[in-house]
Amino acid sequence: MLSYVIRRVLSTIPVVLMVALFVFSLLYIAPGDPAAIIAGDQASPADVERIRASLGLDRPFLVRFGDWFWHVIHGDLGTSIFTNLPVTHMIAQRIEPTLSLMVLTLILSLSLAIPMGVIAAWKHGSWIDRLVMMTAVFGFSTPVFVIGYLLAYLFALRLDWLPVQGFSPIEQGFWPFLRTLILPSIALGMIYMALIARITRATMLDVLGQDYVRTAKAKGVGQRGILFVHALKNAAVPVVTVIGIGFAALIGGAVVTESVFAIPGLGRLTVDAILRRDYPVIQGVVLLFSFLYVLINLVVDLLYTLFDPRIRY
Amino acid sequence: MSATSHEYAAAPILPAILPEPKRRGRIMGFIYRHPTIAFGGLLIGIMIFIAIFAPYLGTKDPTALAPARRLRPPSAVYWFGTDMLGRDVYSRVLYGSRVSLVVGFAVAFCASAIGTAIGLVAGFVRKLDAVIMRVMDGLMSIPPILLAIALMALTRASVQNVIVAITLAEFPRVSRLVRGLVLSLREQPYVEAAIASGTRVPKIIVRHILPNTFAALMVQATFICASAMITEAILSFIGAGTPPIIPSWGNIMAEGRALWQVKPYIVFFPAIFLSITVLAVNLMGDGLRDALDPRLAKRL
Numbered sequence: 001m002l003s004y005v006i007r008r009v010l011s012t013i014p015v016v017l018m019v020a021l022f023v024f025s026l027l028y029i030a031p032g033d034p035a036a037i038i039a040g041d042q043a044s045p046a047d048v049e050r051i052r053a054s055l056g057l058d059r060p061f062l063v064r065f066g067d068w069f070w071h072v073i074h075g076d077l078g079t080s081i082f083t084n085l086p087v088t089h090m091i092a093q094r095i096e097p098t099l100s101l102m103v104l105t106l107i108l109s110l111s112l113a114i115p116m117g118v119i120a121a122w123k124h125g126s127w128i129d130r131l132v133m134m135t136a137v138f139g140f141s142t143p144v145f146v147i148g149y150l151l152a153y154l155f156a157l158r159l160d161w162l163p164v165q166g167f168s169p170i171e172q173g174f175w176p177f178l179r180t181l182i183l184p185s186i187a188l189g190m191i192y193m194a195l196i197a198r199i200t201r202a203t204m205l206d207v208l209g210q211d212y213v214r215t216a217k218a219k220g221v222g223q224r225g226i227l228f229v230h231a232l233k234n235a236a237v238p239v240v241t242v243i244g245i246g247f248a249a250l251i252g253g254a255v256v257t258e259s260v261f262a263i264p265g266l267g268r269l270t271v272d273a274i275l276r277r278d279y280p281v282i283q284g285v286v287l288l289f290s291f292l293y294v295l296i297n298l299v300v301d302l303l304y305t306l307f308d309p310r311i312r313y
Numbered sequence: 314m315s316a317t318s319h320e321y322a323a324a325p326i327l328p329a330i331l332p333e334p335k336r337r338g339r340i341m342g343f344i345y346r347h348p349t350i351a352f353g354g355l356l357i358g359i360m361i362f363i364a365i366f367a368p369y370l371g372t373k374d375p376t377a378l379a380p381a382r383r384l385r386p387p388s389a390v391y392w393f394g395t396d397m398l399g400r401d402v403y404s405r406v407l408y409g410s411r412v413s414l415v416v417g418f419a420v421a422f423c424a425s426a427i428g429t430a431i432g433l434v435a436g437f438v439r440k441l442d443a444v445i446m447r448v449m450d451g452l453m454s455i456p457p458i459l460l461a462i463a464l465m466a467l468t469r470a471s472v473q474n475v476i477v478a479i480t481l482a483e484f485p486r487v488s489r490l491v492r493g494l495v496l497s498l499r500e501q502p503y504v505e506a507a508i509a510s511g512t513r514v515p516k517i518i519v520r521h522i523l524p525n526t527f528a529a530l531m532v533q534a535t536f537i538c539a540s541a542m543i544t545e546a547i548l549s550f551i552g553a554g555t556p557p558i559i560p561s562w563g564n565i566m567a568e569g570r571a572l573w574q575v576k577p578y579i580v581f582f583p584a585i586f587l588s589i590t591v592l593a594v595n596l597m598g599d600g601l602r603d604a605l606d607p608r609l610a611k612r613l
Contacts, residue, residue: 030467
């Protein structure tokens, strides 16, 4: 058990290095010469050369990568070209809305999608099953901003139940905070829900056909007990895997959702950074989200042993 | 059965004990057996038709400005209304299908081709396997949309660059799929037999491995096509995709964004077209998966 955990944790190191290398290459091959920009229009080639040397830009690729990575693991993601602020500082300012949006989306999606999948499997072939599967296919196919605009149009513009746009920090009261996040979370969670409901249904169907489920039925365990205790626990591994993998869709979708609902989070920061070609910021956000994604999938892998004690690597 | 005049007892003629098989035309039979493929295929067919014949479907020049007629609501003259520059939204949406379909199909093809090539190498060359798969793991750890966004930030906006960026974000998944298939196919008796009888590796790949990866690859390619269309729209929507001068669904939505609370139709028409197209491709993928690989269908 412990050796598995240690090995699994160690195995993320090459992945993290790989991600860092890609993200660094991004800045490395980015157009525009920082030395020339700092030197200004009047500088001679010799001046530019001197500035380049003073910035360390004349060193070989791998040396610069090592230097950069050393700074990254010490929490230094460089300085924004546009605002001249440290990238970590800019990220810290914007992280709360994004994190709130993701956590709420996760809670909402899981609490809806898993029961949906379980019920669809239980009532296999019925109209409920078909309805759930249809919803799942539509959830897959409708891009997040389409759902976002549709929800905002219906519930904010037409019915006036919820605010159209914006974000209210949790310090200013929980209710306003929740109200601004409900529509974005539903929009963002749609694909995720579709993914999870489908895999839950499929694995549950598999599990419900197993002998121990029949045994449980035979000894008189109630329907709910069978579904949620005996079956769901054994269906957990594939479901949790998809929850981990699907997180990528959540991250990508957050960028769009924040644009639709004017939420001042990391997604908006990314979009603004792209429009201004602010490479250090793009790099920082991509790196942060990728590390988060790796971390989540690490946690998922470690959860396997919890759900299925047979797994020993 | 009384017709049997032979000396030996004849088995009863089948139709006598089996119900008459229903006779269907080939097309009706296909629709009956694979309704999702048929429906998805029909929708994709309609979209391809629209994309090819956009100039002949009552459209105007999608980029023609007419400030005097801006922001007209949908009417008999302007079916989908006009945008803030007076351009005809109906024409723009119809022409926009070209971008989505080209990007979707091109990415599906390129990602499958590159992914297959890399997957084959990883599956066959043991020495390279670990290195290649670590690189793929790294690429796959960057959420695809973010990777595409970052790549687009490096280059100038063009449809080709969008295709390249989304392909780079999608192909690692194909390579992992193909590598897995190769590893399991290599253990198959017929491949072992081919190796034992001295068949050279390229021939084994072409004759025995590739045909058996085709089904899974087709299904994967369909889903990549759908996801590429969404990614293209997202990139254009946030201003990092197809150049604004080309009408694409993402671009039309991006332009309608500022006004969507008062003129929601500018956003909704491209949104509906995009959703229907992606739905069609996904239905096709679902149907193909069920038809080509029942085991996979049960798992997902």
